[in-house]
Amino acid sequence: MELQYFESVAIFTGIYIILGWAMYFPLSAGQFNMGVIGFAAIGAYCSALCSKAGVPFGLSLLASAILGGIAGFLIGYPTLRLRTFAIAIVTIAFSEIVRICAVNLNFVGGSRGIIHIPFFTNVLNVYAVILILAFFLTRWNNSKWGRAAQAMKEDEDVAESMGINLARMKLFVNGVCGFMAALAGVFFAHYTTFIQPAHFGFDLLMRVCCFVFFGGWTYFWGVFLGVAVLIIIPEIVRFLDDWRLVFYGGVLIAILLLRPQGLMTKQTSEVLRRGLKGWLKWGREEHLRMRNRE
């Protein structure tokens, strides 16, 4: 019983980490893509239909993620020449289109959704995917393309004058965003074994935004931290339960007013690492001193 509870918290944390990274990835190139919920819905519905048709989990996971990636790539086109607020609104509109289509189309179950999806998600495969994504993100940050994305975030015009192909980068980051969000959707569908359009509404978008911007939207470990902290706090403080969404909204506003870059940035992590190293070194030296005194 106890174990099952911890397992469910761990799996939801994992799903939100993947969703958070999906939102972080375009942000790292200055693209504010709020369509993650729509991509997650696409992934969830596609894999649910595949799995019910008897396709193995690995294959349906990959197929749904690729479908999500294609959707992300396509939504990249209308947002190519838009500014931040317009990108945000067009991508939210995209999620709404997906949701309304899911409500109105009968073969995906309408507003009642899909039930009896096979149960495939466990801690192992969620965290395996997270490990792969973390590896990808670390490599990305140190790669040529990752640095190009960083330059784009700072100033698009300067980046373009340095020979960075803005359109290609934007389409790519949006595609990867769709891919990751669809992965999260697949895990969600195969964990709850039941999905309906109402799952992919504003509350979910709000949560993801809150996690990403609380933890720190400039560094992917920040997103990790944000999800971990904000999922665990309401689990410990149970009386927050009814107030959970209000709490998330309040946290989002507070962090943006007090520390707009979020809890953790690259600099913070450097300081922490140096601090930890220094602390360990100090401990070793003290240990040696004590041993010498004996």
Add this chain to the structure above:
Amino acid sequence: MQFVQQIVNGIMLGIVYGLFAVGLTLVYAVLKFVNLAHGEMVMVGAYIGYFVAVATNNVLLAFLASIAGMVFLGVIIERCLLRPVRLAHHFTPLLITFGLALIFTELVKMYVFGGFPVIYPEDIRKPITLSIGPISITTLQITTLIVGIFLMMGLGFLIYKTKLGKAMRSVAENMETAALLGVNANRIARLTFGLASALCAAAGVFIGVLYPYIHPHMGAPLAFKAFAIILFAGAGNVFGAICGGIFLGLVESIAVGFGLTLWRDVFTFVIIIVILLLKPTGIFGTPYPETR
């Protein structure tokens, strides 16, 4: 004749849409961010109007009280939450208003009738239907039309003919230069947000009176329509927002007339995405200002 009736309904709907799209576009023009809590402010305005209408049974009083309440709320929001982040990264205010939207919805859902829809009192609505040939129109609709047009004309007068409006336009052009030239930019920002909140309240009461159900989740779909309108018409353009509102109202009514009720929102969004693909600044839009 069904068609003409749908066009009349569409224009009515369009006036209401235009009213709150104008508020949104005004905030965008002057403060350079999109208020994601706009729909929720309409919702709160409608609730304030509902309480006053139940208490006093007077629609005019409800209208005025709702406007006063929302202006008060809007000024507080601007002062406490939006002014501190004016120089921050450009999606900071966007997300702050997003958080605010959720808090409004949740609080109303928890504390006001447990989130059940409420209906404006019957007495103040008393629809008297007039028939002009085959078209039927209620007196309420005519009143809404007149008040809506009057509000928009007042707004146009304020922006284009008064000194205050000139100050607003100069802040919209460039806040720092305007401040250098002696415009009190903080005051203009506060005023703009208050004005937008007042328009929200007016739209909220109109919705309550014309389409009598109000509920905590009414905000988000309305806000979407407003976003669609301003994107499609060109953000920051007041005239464009009014035209866009009426256009959207017509499209929706005609879609309903063809029996596509469930799909009308999809229509709206697909139309915006196509228009942005062809002309990223919107139909009446001028190129974006350099910042943001």
